[in-house]
Amino acid sequence: MNQLIKNNLLGIKELSLEEIELIFETADNFKDVINRPIKKVPSLRDVTIANIFFENSTRTQLSFELAEKRLSADVVNFSSSSSSVKKGETLLDTVNNILSMKVDMIVIRHSSPGAPHFLAKKVNSKIVNAGDGTHEHPTQALLDTYSIRERLGSIEGKKVVIVGDILHSRVALSNIFALQKLGAEVMVCGPATLLPKYISALGVKVELDIRKALNWCDVANILRIQLERQRKSYFPSLREYSLYYGVNKEMINALDKEIIILHPGPINRGVEITSSVADADNALILDQVENGVAIRMAVLYLLAGKLE
Amino acid sequence: MQKRLLLDSQLLQITIQRLCQHLIENHNDFSSALILGLQPRGVFLANRIQKVIQELEGCHVEIGYLDTTFHRDDFRRRGIPKKASETRVPFLIEGKDVILVDDVLFTGRSVRAAMDAMISFGRPKKVELLVLIDRLHTRQLPIEANYVGKQVNTLASQYVEVGLKEQNGDDSIWLMNIEAE
Known part of the structure; x- marks a missing residue:
C-alpha cells in the first residue's frame, strides 16, 4: 500500500x-x-x-x-x-x-x-x-501509538490503560480505536462518573481501581482532567481526584515491572500525575x-x- | 516484448571495476571524498563500489544513502505518492567532494532532486555523478554524468531494466521495448 x-x-x-x-x-x-x-x-x-x-x-x-x-x-x-x-x-x-x-x-x-x-x-x-x-482526535492517537511502537517495537498484544476523564475525552476514543486496530488490549480507568455507561461495548475492559489497572498494563496513558468540559461536578474536588486517581512515584515503584507513561498534555502537575512520574525516563511525554x-x-x- | 542485453553479469563487474579505477584516479585515497547512493538501486551500486575500492586500494570510502521522494518536482503529477526509502547521511558533507551514484541517467530529474536533498546536509565543495547506464538524448534538464558505465541510444518509449543480485536479479541490465497496442 x-x-x-x-x-x-x-x-x-x-x-x-x-x-x-x-x-x-x-x-x-x-x-x-x-x-x-x-x-x-x-x-x-x-x-x-x-x-x-x-x-x-x-x-x-x-x-x-x-x-x-x-x-x-x-x-x-x-x-x-x-x-x-x-x-x-x-x-x-x-x-x-x-x-x-x-x-x-x-x-x-x-x-x-x-x-x-x-x-x-x-x-x-x-x-x-x-x-x-x-x-x-485522530492525529493524537496516531502519535500516541507511534510513540509506543517506537519504544516497545510493536503494539500487538500490549496492554494499554487509559486513565482519567474518558467521558469527555476525544483522545481516549481515538486511542481506543487505534490501539484495537493495532492489536493491543485496552482498559479504561477512572471514577465511575467519568466513564461512559456503555464503554465496554467497544470491547475495552473497565477498572475503577488505579492500582489494579497499573498492575495489569504495559502502558498507561494518563489523561488531563478537562475542567473546561465539565458543566457539572463529576467528582467532589480536584484534591480528591488526585488522591484516588493521581499517579505517583510510590504507585509506579510498587509494580513488579516497568511500565510506560504517556500524557497528551498539557500536564496538571500534582493532579493526574506527579512531577516525579512525568519527568522519569519511562515517560514518553516529550517524545510524543x-x-x-x-x-x-x-x-x-x-x-x-x-x-x- | 523485445529486449536487448546491455550488460551481463561479467560485463557489469568489469564496468564497476573500471568506474572504480577512474574514481581512484581522481580522488586518490578518498580522504576528502564521499559517496552518496540514490535509493533504491544506487545504494547497491554504492555498496559494491565501496567494496571494490577497498580491495583495489585498501582505503575505506564513506557511503551514505539519499532518498529523493520528498524532493521530486513531480509529486502529485504522477497519480500516487511514492513511498519514501531510508536516507542515511551519517557524516558532514560540508566542504567535501560528493560522488552521487545511480543506476540509470534518464531525464535528469532524480539527480536534480538528489542534489536538492543533498544540500539539506551541507554545502559540498564539489559534486560529481556516476551512473551505470547513460541514456542519450533523453535529458529534460542540463545534467550530465562524470563517470559513465555505458552510453546507450534509447527512445523515450523504451526503458532500462536493472536486475541486481541484491534485489534477487541475476546482475543483468536490459533495454526493453514497450510495444504499442
Missing part, C-alpha cells in the same frame, strides 16, 4: 490497519527529516493549508503549523476568537470563504462532534480533524510531542498526494 484510501482524515474509526501502518512508515522518514540540520523538504511547496481552530489549542496548532512549514506548504491560521464567527457566520460559510481564497487543505478543530465530517460532505477540499468536541510533528507531516503529505 502506498496511498491512503480516504480523502480526509476524520477519525481513526474510518482508517484501516494498512493505512495506519502506511502513516507510521511515512512518519519514520519525516522523523529523520526533522532531525537533520535543515529540517525541511519541498514536497508541498504548491499547497496552501488553512488551520481553522474554533477551539483553543496551543500545542496541536503549533505542531500542525510546524509540520506544514517543514513540508514547505503555505500556511494560514484562523482562530474563532478573532473572527467573524463572533458576528454570527455559519461554519460552512466561514470555510467556503476561506476556500474561495484557493486553499487546498483544511485542518479543523471544533467543539461540536462531527463538524469535520459535515464539512467533508459539503466542501471539495482535504480535511484533517484536529479534534471535534468529545468525539475524535516530537513524534506529533512527524505524524502530522506524514498525514498531510499522504493526503496532499491525493489532491487533483
